[in-house]
Amino acid sequence: MNQYRVLIDANDEKGLVHKVSNIFFNYNLNILSNSEFVDKELNKFFMRSVVEGAINKKELGVAINTVLPENASVKIVEPKKKNIIIMVTKELHALGDILIRHEAGELEANILAVISNYDKLESLVGKFAIPYISISHEGVEREEHEKKIIECINSYEDVDYIVLAKYMRILTPRFVEAFEDKILNIHHSFLPAFIGANPYKQAYERGVKIIGATAHFVNNNLDEGPIIAQEVIHVNHAYSWKDMQRSGKDVEKVVLSRALKLALEDRIFVYENKTVIF
Amino acid sequence: MNQYRVLIDANDEKGLVHKVSNIFFNYNLNILSNSEFVDKELNKFFMRSVVEGAINKKELGVAINTVLPENASVKIVEPKKKNIIIMVTKELHALGDILIRHEAGELEANILAVISNYDKLESLVGKFAIPYISISHEGVEREEHEKKIIECINSYEDVDYIVLAKYMRILTPRFVEAFEDKILNIHHSFLPAFIGANPYKQAYERGVKIIGATAHFVNNNLDEGPIIAQEVIHVNHAYSWKDMQRSGKDVEKVVLSRALKLALEDRIFVYENKTVIF
Amino acid sequence: MNQYRVLIDANDEKGLVHKVSNIFFNYNLNILSNSEFVDKELNKFFMRSVVEGAINKKELGVAINTVLPENASVKIVEPKKKNIIIMVTKELHALGDILIRHEAGELEANILAVISNYDKLESLVGKFAIPYISISHEGVEREEHEKKIIECINSYEDVDYIVLAKYMRILTPRFVEAFEDKILNIHHSFLPAFIGANPYKQAYERGVKIIGATAHFVNNNLDEGPIIAQEVIHVNHAYSWKDMQRSGKDVEKVVLSRALKLALEDRIFVYENKTVIF
């Protein structure tokens, strides 16, 4: 018995659920869970099914492809640990939350390495027997610095996701393109409010009554990639921006870990700079 | 072109989605929305589909029934206004919220009447040209009082739901049985905490930091019917129980209106004292 | 026995609480509630006390003024109903929520009138025996239209607040200046995200996972006045922008009513485009 996640992304047309469920039925597959969504405006169909049965991956993929319209995408994914690399700067909370969840067995992930532009978090990461690679940006051109990081990442095989757990430097288009749709970031504001530097200070100055955090895939426009998860907390006039920053950390770590879990479980479809999440 | 809500409740078995979607496909129906859920523990299958096409209701029901296991239930519902009767005592907020939503056209409902054991809210209801029937419980035996209410309700045809919008008297089994699965109630606590009288006072005395409200169908055990919706708000030591009561009203009205909307749109399945909500 | 709300706004200096509480003590006043806040960054002191005792308003004001630094502001307010005028366009929900709360006696307010640029809500407002003045903007210059509204407002005496309950036209600086710090607005987004027109559509297009509403005082920069209250709800990929709009209404009405209540109870201090809320 094999278990697969079947991920379908197609132009919508009548009968898609029928045709796909027909295949599941004919192959005598057990459907463990099933989610569909049709974007009526864009006429797009999305489906995520978890199925179980005596069939191999390739055969199932071929069978499903035959009933789908042209240009459809089918992915058959076996549930297994994905390989991730975490990038950080100096802050501990988001990284720490991932390390603890990893230790608890909550994440379907192997953490291949933690890369940082500082050595500050080396001692923490070392405790968990995970490689920590410090690549300082000081005295180095931005391009050169990124080149070193890319080389470091590429020295690992099969990297599924790069998780920016409060990596506080802007990535160049070259970097983003090298790892398209593979970079998750946590931005410490409720996007699209307070794009850019020091969002808590911006929030403080605007006098907002709620602050938040946003996990998103990274694309070439700063803080404008597809949003995966957002969460907020209430604040009031008594919060300095330092207080907002402190309280915000709890939201940041929760939202990033939630988004990472969704990615690891193949629950996210990206299209038109948005996400469908099952 | 007709539109139907197809509501299926069956013992689970392989291929149900396949078989039902097959019928939709064969009759060339357009699927506007589709939700399924399987309770693995109890082996129960639930499905709610909104479909559109040139088929009559009866034919569709028969077709679906032929592919379902024995003891399955299929309901084909046309989207139209349901008839409701609201029961209140003296508090205005929950009733008022329903009246305003009704006025705004947000609810798929005809309000046939408002029944109360006091005349206090008559003037409000009168503004909306809805009949207000005051049936005092004073000087009358409980049985006798309820009998009058039942007669009043039964004087209306096709009553779909009875909405207890802070009706503050306990209903007898006779009443509940007379309108099985048709009575919605709002209880002013986060059930199952603080069952019974004066939940805000109970909450205050226990020193909780969160209070809530629960909308549920009424069955014979006080406050123990299937839960439809719940919501909470944070409180603190500075709240007296009167403050909790005041703040709680905002939660009560939102939760009751949300549950009512779900019921009117045929989104609730009840089984084993629980609800499945699509 | 008189009851007063004492509202102090001063540059901070050592001993302010001491000096003010000294006066309360010497006049043998009972302190029913007391809140202070010091903005360390701007060195500003805010205090709101509710006191009770045998003293007249003027005497208390003079006494407190003598112990405060120069340029301090003291207001002694008796708890009584404030006069408000509500402005709307076509949407019913925010207005309806205020009308119902008013009917329930929840608001310390007299609603003098409802002014609209359409007559759509006249029938609702009429039910509550509140004057409805329809001032159409059609075929009239913006300046001329506003002049008529200003005249209408000025025909009422002692207007404390103008509540924009989804009044969908931009106000000119002349209007805003005519009623400085007196205009409350509800904006249907989580400001500063989605300033301007059709925020739900903007939110939908950005693919956010949370939407919100913001109540604020109106100043001359569109949607940039001091924020009073904000609230959010979670949405997902299945929400069209119409769905967001529909769900957003529930947040809008709650946030506006909450802000209005805070204003009516003299709980808001405005400074530096922010609010302190006790």
Place this chain on the structure above:
Amino acid sequence: MNQYRVLIDANDEKGLVHKVSNIFFNYNLNILSNSEFVDKELNKFFMRSVVEGAINKKELGVAINTVLPENASVKIVEPKKKNIIIMVTKELHALGDILIRHEAGELEANILAVISNYDKLESLVGKFAIPYISISHEGVEREEHEKKIIECINSYEDVDYIVLAKYMRILTPRFVEAFEDKILNIHHSFLPAFIGANPYKQAYERGVKIIGATAHFVNNNLDEGPIIAQEVIHVNHAYSWKDMQRSGKDVEKVVLSRALKLALEDRIFVYENKTVIF
């Protein structure tokens, strides 16, 4: 310059704020923050001030005591790290969150030791160079087991708090009395709903739409001690009780860490089985 937290708990009477602020003023203290609360029903006054100045602790305490009514309690606390012992069973998440916050310097605490009835978490705790003492309950009478734990705790000096981070055994009255008002617990339900064993299963069976967690001080009645903090998350019909348990962990750890922080910062007053939290 010394900094102190002044914690006052007294029967209420007119002029308390005045008298205490008078002392602060006379000693030329700088007030960094100030909170008061009067429970009108029980006539109790609570105050927490953070002050700074050239005065010693003892002198300040004596000065304040002279102006307070009889039976009042004054504590003058210097902000410094408190000593805590953490007790766990097998679950990692709540402990892990505390360890990471400790590592990040977020907690004003020294973690003296982690005590467990299993050795499962020894490797995690060992990474942080914190003593891990495994005291198995197997084959030992309850009394005997607790005696060993009490001895272990008492082998440390000046233990301020014992934090039950998912310690899954019920404590006897002897244990609770030995560390009165010093034991913090996290209960994995929204108390008082689902007291006792396996609250997620109870919640699942009741069909609730919200689950939660409660941090409280431990007293002799199981799960009935004074509540410090509560938080909830929404669930739906698709959650098995295992899913609820999984999702609940995120709430548990956040609530316990929040309560611990409040305790470490001397922000909690306990009275009448309730808490006042500044």
